[in-house]
Amino acid sequence: MTxxxxxxxxxxxxxxxxxxxPKLGETVTGREFRTIPGGKGANQAVAAARAGGDVAMVGAVGADEFGEQLRHTLVASGVDTDLLRTAEGPSGTAHIVVDDEGGNSIVVIPAANGTVTCLGPGDETLIAAADSLLLQLELPLSAVLAGAEAGRRHGVRTVLTPAPAQPLPPELLAAVDLLVPNEHEAAMLTGVADPRAAADALLRQVPEVVITLGAAGSLYTARGMEPVTVPAPRVTAVDTTGAGDTFVGALTVALGEGRPMPEAMAWASAAASLCVQRPGASTSMPYRTEIEV
Known part of the structure; x- marks a missing residue:
């Protein structure tokens, strides 16, 4: 098990x-409201665990009811939370609007996540024993960099999802093995709209890149090779929240099992296509038995 x-x-x-x-300054009437455990880190952890990985979560929840619910959701999906800290104050929240096309807009308030500025006791030991380390950008960059550098020291495959999109320090990219942006994040990082050209630009900083393209699938390239595009299954999207995190979690499991990258991308796309047909993020993520049907 990976x-x-x-x-x-x-x-x-x-x-x-x-x-x-709603447009700026406009009020609209919604039809439903839900509270659903999420966060890019937790989403990737749940996705990877449900896809068959042996997953541990490092980060922080708040000392509130949301924190208890977030921890319970991870544990229920088989994620080890022994090193998930409890910080004073509230848990992080994401305020999400989902429209009838399945599109979404999100405002994230870090709260407890903002307290994770460095690795804590036991974190590097846990990372050193892993096959892969998954990182995103909803924690302070100092913690992300510390994690990436720990992964590099111990030869652990380090996978970075550069979201929310922001300029990245060269020392972080130097410690990343695989960068997985969506097409908008890739354009923001490079200033290049075309995904293939953006991937080429990113290869100057990291050895491998997978760019997710939504319904069009995903694009992979590495130094010294031609780009490969893998299509996604055609489905009707209900809610795209968490699709990218589902893709990354499943992709990492597949790569850890030794699958070739195109096969791993196809498997991850199958997982993401199941996710978008259901509402919510962590609640919509498929189990391995569903992905392999």
Whole structure:
């Protein structure tokens, strides 16, 4: 079983469903509201665990009811939370609007996540024993960098999802093995709109890149090779929240099992296609038996 450590965020998603998202200054009436455990780190941990990985979560929840619910959700999905800290104050929240096309807009309030500024006791030992380390950008960059450098020291495959998109320090990219942005994040990082050209630009900083393209699938390239595009299954999206995290979690499990990258991408796309057909993030993520049907 692939050993995966996720250093990342835990948030309670506060999700409002509307026919269309409001414009600036506009009020619209929604049809439903849900609280759903999420956060990019926790989402990737749940996705990887359900896909068959042996997953441990490093980060922080708040000393509140949301924190208890977030921890319970991870444990229920088989994620080890022994090194998930409890910080004073509230847990992180994500305020999400989902429209009838399945699109979403999100405001994240870090709260407890913002207290994770460095690795804590036992974190590096846990990382050193893993096959893969998953990172995102909803924790302070100092913690992300510390995790990536620990992964590099111990020869652990380090996978970074550069979201929310922001300029990345060269020392972080130097410690990353695989970068997995979506097409918008890739464009923001490079200033290049075309995914293939953006991937080429990113290869100057990291050895491997997978760019997710939504319904169009995903694009992979590595130094010295031609890009490969893997299509995604055609489905009707209900809610795209968590799709990218599902892809990354499943992709990491597949790579840890020794699958070739195109096969791993296809398997991850199958997982993400199941996710978007259901509402919510962690609640919509498929189990291995579903992905392999």
């Amino acid at each position: 050993a995966i450590v996720v250093l990342g965020s835990t948030n309670m998603d506060l999700v409002t469903y509307v026919a269309r998202a």
